[in-house]
Structure formats: C-alpha cells, structure tokens
Amino acid sequence: MSDSRLRKSYDRLLAIQAQLGDARLGCPSVEAIAALLAREGDEEARLALLDHVMGCAFCQPEFEMLRAAQRASGSQETMDG
C-alpha cells in the first residue's frame, strides 16, 4: 500500500467530514478516533467511543482508514500505558 495514496484518502475523509459537519453532531473528532487506536485515555470512554464508531456510517470508515494508516506507518510496538 502506498503512503501517498493513504494520505490522499485521508485528506478526502477530512474534506467529507468538513462538509458533513452538521450531520455529524455527536460524532467524535478524528483526534478522538486516533486516540482510540492509540489506546489512550480512559478505558470506559474508549469502549463507548468504539461502540459509536462501529455503528456509525461516518466514523467506521474513518476508523478503518486510521487503522490502515497506522499499520502502514511502521510496526512500532510501544509499551506505554
């Protein structure tokens, strides 16, 4: 998978997100979804967020996208937390 291609689709997602701003009330920010992937923050909050993401037509592709990007960006296995 090429890095520039990933970046392109990510830019596109951000543009879509900007357009859909009003329709996405209640949706977590990209940062929050990224934090979910990074296993940052309170576990209960993360589970609630994951619950939303998996059932949301906007957030789910975003989550998959970020996950793919994270995998592509190297296999850094950090032990923080």
Ligand SMILES: [Zn+2]
């Ligand atoms: Zn959502």
